[in-house]
Structure formats: structure tokens, C-alpha cells
Amino acid sequence: MQKPFDKIPGVLSTTAGYTGGIKENPTYQEVSSGTTGHAESVQVAFDPKLVSYKKLLDVFWANIDPVDAEGQFCDKGTQYRSEIFYQNDEQKILAESSLLAMKKRFGNKLATKISMASRFYPAEDYHQSYYKKNPVRYWYYRTACGRDKRLEEVWGKSAADGKGD
Secondary structure: OHHHHHOOOOEEEEEEEEEOOOOOOOOHHHHHOOOOOOEEEEEEEEOOOOOOHHHHHHHHHHOOOOOOOOEEOOEEOHHHOOEEEEOOHHHHHHHHHHHHHHHHHHHHHOOOEEEEOOOOEEOOHHHOOHHHHOHHHHHHHHHHOOHHHHHHHHHOOOOOOOOOO
16 A cells, blocks of 8 residues: 555655554564454655645545455455544544545445554564565565456546556
């Protein structure tokens, strides 16, 4: 999820990590086991004068499968759940509004949740900007996992930012 956000003017940085769980300072191994309660997540720092939170929400939706209650694409488990973590009341209102719009589209199938952000733990260095550090593996993962195919099924042909590149 870092790649589509990194492409947006006004996004200052993205950090891969973990949030929403109970374990302090979790490792990738711990989070991927599904026992910490954390979700793999991306922290997005942005300049609200250059990009709106609504735009960030639009990019989020276009890059997930909002009806997969088991995870995302070939990553299954609660650690891969689709969830928006908000930082303040304004973000909460905007996130809830976007969720309502998605409920109109997907009905009771919608699996994405909204929660107040808890402590965020940055992932290990090798997870940061993985798509840049390992472009062949990243592309293979997207293809073999069926990510782009599923995004096209859910959102249409031109849906996901960074699709296939």
C-alpha cells in the first residue's frame, strides 16, 4: 500500500508498520502469526494544503478489496484486515462518510472497519518501500496473488494507482 500513496503530490512520507493490536514493539514474525491483534498498516504523513484526507481515503479504497473479510488478496488472517485508523474527529467523520458511500455500493458485504488509531509501530527496514527495494518480487507478488485482477473486478479497469507498474 505504500506505492499508491507515495505517488500522490502532498504525501510527505509513508511508513509500513503495525497498529491496532496489544503487543508492544511487535516484529513482523509476531504480527504475521496473527497473535498480536495488530494489522499490517501504512502510516501516511501528508500536507493537508496539498492533498485532502478525502483523496487519501479514495486511494485507500481503490487499492483494497473491501468485501474480503478474511484479509486481502492472498494474505489471509486478521493481521491483513481492511481497516481505516483515524487520528482525530475530522478524519473520523470523513472516514465514516466514505464508509457509508461504500456501504451503498457493497451493502452488507463490506468488511472494512474504522477505528481510532492506536500506537503505530514501524515495520523492520526491509519492509519499508518494499516495492522500490524489490521491484521484481513486488511485481511477482501482485501478479501471482491476483491483486490487480481482483482490483479490476471490484473497481473497474483503471482502478488501482500503480496497477501493474
